[in-house]
Amino acid sequence: MNSDMDGDIENQVELEEKTRLINQVLELQNTLEDLSARVDAVKEENLKLKSENQVLGQYIENLMSASSVFQTTDSKSKRKVTKGVRKDKSTSV
Numbered sequence: 099m100n101s102d103m104d105g106d107i108e109n110q111v112e113l114e115e116k117t118r119l120i121n122q123v124l125e126l127q128n129t130l131e132d133l134s135a136r137v138d139a140v141k142e143e144n145l146k147l148k149s150e151n152q153v154l155g156q157y158i159e160n161l162m163s164a165s166s167v168f169q170t171t172d173s174k175s176k177r178k179v180t181k182g183v184r185k186d187k188s189t190s191v
Contacts, residue, residue, distance in 0.1 A: 162168040
């Protein structure tokens with residue numbers, strides 16, 4: 099009779115251990131699913147930001163090419179700045 103009780107206790111302990119492990123596995127599975135969803139959301143956001151960055155980069159490039167402030171000037175340039183006033187050598191003042 100005593101060995102039957104021991105067997106029942108062992109079975110109970112084993113069952114509790116299995117239940118605990120199953121719960122851990124389910125919890126980890128939920129965590130994994132949650133993390134996978136977050137990774138997907140981050141990837142999607144990353145794609146959006148890359149696209150926006152490309153558009154903004156092109157916009158800035160266009161602005162810079164349209165603005166004389168960003169044009170590179172060398173010593174042979176036709177334009178010179180004298181006392182803060184830009185003078186164009188090609189036209190007489």
